[in-house]
Amino acid sequence: MSTETLVAIIVPSVIVLVLIGVGLWALSRRRHLKHRFGPEYERTVEDAGGRLPADRELRDRERRHDALEIRELPPDLRQQYAEDWSHVQEHFVDRPESTVSEADSLVTRLMRERGYPTEGYEQQLQDLSVEHGRTLEHYRDAHDVQARGSGHATTEELRGAMVHYRALFDELLVAPSGAGSRTEER
Numbered sequence: 001m002s003t004e005t006l007v008a009i010i011v012p013s014v015i016v017l018v019l020i021g022v023g024l025w026a027l028s029r030r031r032h033l034k035h036r037f038g039p040e041y042e043r044t045v046e047d048a049g050g051r052l053p054a055d056r057e058l059r060d061r062e063r064r065h066d067a068l069e070i071r072e073l074p075p076d077l078r079q080q081y082a083e084d085w086s087h088v089q090e091h092f093v094d095r096p097e098s099t100v101s102e103a104d105s106l107v108t109r110l111m112r113e114r115g116y117p118t119e120g121y122e123q124q125l126q127d128l129s130v131e132h133g134r135t136l137e138h139y140r141d142a143h144d145v146q147a148r149g150s151g152h153a154t155t156e157e158l159r160g161a162m163v164h165y166r167a168l169f170d171e172l173l174v175a176p177s178g179a180g181s182r183t184e185e186r
Helices: 003-037 039-048 051-067 075-090 096-114 121-132 136-148 155-174
Strands: none
Touching: 003 039, 003 051, 003 121, 039 051, 039 136, 051 121, 075 096, 075 155, 096 121, 096 136, 096 155, 121 136, 121 155, 136 155
């Protein structure tokens, strides 16, 4: 075989192998994002207008999250938060609307204690999505009810908001830092 023939065979073969490698790498990365973010992955794809911009956004969230100092709570502090939740829950029958606001405040306080920034709801969602993507819809639903304010939610909606806040609260309370892959089976 001549050198030209070998080059004509080898160069396209190498290009095909490189393209296959890049494709497999991209597929692996997307699989990782889907696994890590759970339902939040598809929501982000829809919001971002496609998989490539969503993948980029989710990788940015991962980088931001990695820079945060998320910490576990010591047992005594976990116990105190659990007691605080019980106290909040006890008031639901007598004053459901204010109890939902108290639950929101307690969840926000717990987030701050764990090391999550709490300066804005949208940023909270993005930061939580990295490790808590599977319970994030609970937080959205609860926050929506709470944000509607006084007199605009039924008692059943308020009860549902408490259940939703509790799902995220429980996960934040017990999940160790870096628990994103261990929490998805909840």
